[in-house]
Amino acid sequence: MKTIAQIAAQLQGYDPQALSADGVNAFLAQLVDPVLEVEEVGIFEALGRVLAQDVVSPVSVPPHDNSAMDGYAFDSSQLRTDAPLALEVVGTALAGKAWQGTVRLGQCVKIMTGAIMPAGLDTVVPQEFVTVDGPAIAIPPKLLQPGDNRRLKGEDLHEGTPALRRGERLLPAACGLVASLGLPTVPVWRKLRVAYFSTGDEILSLGQAPREGAVYDSNRYTVFGLLTRLGCEVIDMGVVRDEPALLEAAFTEAASKADAIITSGGVSVGEADYTRAMMKQLGDVEFWRIAMRPGRPMAVGRIASTGPGRAGGAILFGLPGNPVAVMVTFLAFVRPALLQMMGARPEAMPLLKAISAQALRKKPGRTEYQRGIVSRAQDGSLVVQTTGNQGSGVLSSMVQANGLIVLHHAQGNVAAGDAVDVLMFEGAV
Numbered sequence: 001m002k003t004i005a006q007i008a009a010q011l012q013g014y015d016p017q018a019l020s021a022d023g024v025n026a027f028l029a030q031l032v033d034p035v036l037e038v039e040e041v042g043i044f045e046a047l048g049r050v051l052a053q054d055v056v057s058p059v060s061v062p063p064h065d066n067s068a069m070d071g072y073a074f075d076s077s078q079l080r081t082d083a084p085l086a087l088e089v090v091g092t093a094l095a096g097k098a099w100q101g102t103v104r105l106g107q108c109v110k111i112m113t114g115a116i117m118p119a120g121l122d123t124v125v126p127q128e129f130v131t132v133d134g135p136a137i138a139i140p141p142k143l144l145q146p147g148d149n150r151r152l153k154g155e156d157l158h159e160g161t162p163a164l165r166r167g168e169r170l171l172p173a174a175c176g177l178v179a180s181l182g183l184p185t186v187p188v189w190r191k192l193r194v195a196y197f198s199t200g201d202e203i204l205s206l207g208q209a210p211r212e213g214a215v216y217d218s219n220r221y222t223v224f225g226l227l228t229r230l231g232c233e234v235i236d237m238g239v240v241r242d243e244p245a246l247l248e249a250a251f252t253e254a255a256s257k258a259d260a261i262i263t264s265g266g267v268s269v270g271e272a273d274y275t276r277a278m279m280k281q282l283g284d285v286e287f288w289r290i291a292m293r294p295g296r297p298m299a300v301g302r303i304a305s306t307g308p309g310r311a312g313g314a315i316l317f318g319l320p321g322n323p324v325a326v327m328v329t330f331l332a333f334v335r336p337a338l339l340q341m342m343g344a345r346p347e348a349m350p351l352l353k354a355i356s357a358q359a360l361r362k363k364p365g366r367t368e369y370q371r372g373i374v375s376r377a378q379d380g381s382l383v384v385q386t387t388g389n390q391g392s393g394v395l396s397s398m399v400q401a402n403g404l405i406v407l408h409h410a411q412g413n414v415a416a417g418d419a420v421d422v423l424m425f426e427g428a429v
């Protein structure tokens with residue numbers, strides 16, 4: 001476990017007052033460790049969890065050569081390119097049962113999708129392509145190649161080989177694949193526990209009466225959604241007022257229960273702000289100014305645990321208060337760090353290339369994230385358009401967006417028609 005000072009000393013050109021977005025990720029990758037406690041869970045419960053060991057296939061899938069179509073199985077050595085092939089139907093192979101008869105040249109077997117290929121037969125003609133004449137069928141010439149419509153034993157998975165690797169996030173396809181091996185349970189890392197609260201005296205909890213100068217807490221709900229989708233166990237600690245005793249109690253409780261703590265607000269330089277002081281007092285915490293927009297101020301470090309919490313303390317992500325800055329810093333920095341803590345293989349969110357529908361002003365020397373909606377133009381290319389007011393407190397333009405246009409650190413102004421990178425945050429969890 002490295003202290004903030006040790007990590008800072010190792011990173012070239014580290015300046016907490018002017019950190020690049022890449023520099024933040026490099027720092028966090030050093031700060032966090034995976035929580036490696038294994039548990040065995042049923043497959044329904046495994047959705048979104050991270051595999052703790054390779055899953056080696058105990059069987060081949062499919063277990064036999066079988067038909068991919070409803071049709072007729074036959075020996076393809078008889079196929080001719082100049083004339084139809086006439087075959088006598090001598091039986092029917094149903095899914096789930098092996099057909100036991102023997103098939104001679106000039107004969108075929110009616111077969112259902114998934115049924116085992118009878119011995120000696122290698123090709124299936126779908127039933128809609130044959131003409132049936134009493135007990136015989138005719139297959140048109142030039143329709144089929146040998147092996148068509150036959151699925152080979154083990155073409156999905158081979159017995160004894162790893163079907164899934166440790167570190168894989170078990171998404172719906174992976175859950176189905178585990179089940180296809182006949183395995184009722186899988187070893188996964190325990191869920192990451194993440195506590196979160198909002199800070200600030202002007203923040204109202206839902207149910208409180210509105211008052212002048214106050215706004216309702218939206219950040220907790222966004223953070224809840226982002227964490228839940230990532231598969232974390234969430235510990236909601238409400239809104240904490242800007243009072244030292246309350247903040248101390250909240251941080252101490254969070255550190256004793258959780259692997260990571262996410263707060264929003266109180267990390268800038270405001271006057272009536274005890275949040276920063278309390279973070280510093282209770283842990284090894286650094287306050288950054290990041291060369292980005294939105295999401296400039298952010299605190300990171302560890303909050304010491306006095307109880308049965310994580311050895312070395314809980315990782316702190318002190319996000320800025322502005323609602324869009326919360327979401328952007330989460331997607332850009334917190335998400336990859338949490339995945340690393342979850343024992344997952346690093347998987348960046350997909351960056352698409354899309355054509356910017358408009359000119360965008362951009363200063364080199366900082367990373368900008370603009371809310372955008374990607375859609376398909378008439379010629380099939382992807383086009384991205386910003387979704388209105390880009391203020392860091394404006395959530396409605398985030399709601400209209402399906403991605404963030406990422407204007408990279410060194411990039412300058414973008415002209416209409418230029419290709420830009422877009423980080424898709426909807427449709428990819």
Ligand SMILES: Nc1nc2c(c(=O)[nH]1)N[C@H]1C(S)=C(S)[C@@H](COP(=O)(O)OP(=O)(O)OC[C@H]3O[C@@H](n4cnc5c(N)ncnc54)[C@H](O)[C@@H]3O)O[C@H]1N2
Binds near residue numbers: 218269295297322
């Ligand atoms: N002199 C400077 N002032 C500011 C700087 C700076 O560098 N120098 N940075 C600005 C930036 S960028 C941001 S972001 C904010 C961050 O400040 P804090 O993290 O201390 O956040 P607050 O001041 O508490 O809140 C900012 C803003 O967000 C609203 N907010 C806060 N929490 C919530 C919540 N849970 N739900 C909804 N909205 C919330 C809050 O009302 C404020 O409007 O500092 C700038 N200033």
Ligand code: MOO
Binds near residue numbers: 294322325
């Ligand atoms: O973090 Mo602030 O504007 O960049 O919202």
